[in-house]
Amino acid sequence: MSNNTKPRGKRRDADVTASKERQLAPLREHAFKPGQSGNPKGRPKGARNRLGTQFLEALEADFNQFGPQAIALVSEKKPEVYMRVAKFWSTSLAWALGSTTAAGSLACRCEASM
Numbered sequence: 001m002s003n004n005t006k007p008r009g010k011r012r013d014a015d016v017t018a019s020k021e022r023q024l025a026p027l028r029e030h031a032f033k034p035g036q037s038g039n040p041k042g043r044p045k046g047a048r049n050r051l052g053t054q055f056l057e058a059l060e061a062d063f064n065q066f067g068p069q070a071i072a073l074v075s076e077k078k079p080e081v082y083m084r085v086a087k088f089w090s091t092s093l094a095w096a097l098g099s100t101t102a103a104g105s106l107a108c109r110c111e112a113s114m
Helices: 010-030 050-077 079-097 102-113
Strands: none
Touching: 050 079
């Protein structure tokens, strides 16, 4: 056995642990302390919701103008797409509202007719 081999067993495990501790020590010095934020000013108010709100407002305006005609056209020309959309929205609304009765039965009817 040569002198260049690393020790095996408990001693080697201790050497590996000590090596990892030495590598992590500088990182721990710069880590955030308990109760300290990495972004003290925080996110600006409304920044998270701005795009979503604008999108929903544009979608609502578009639906108010074209929605009923578009629904009628799709149900007439592509009933399979209409049923898929109806099922999706009925189950999504049921989940969002916490109700599974009326919307769930509509989803079942949509699935049965596909």
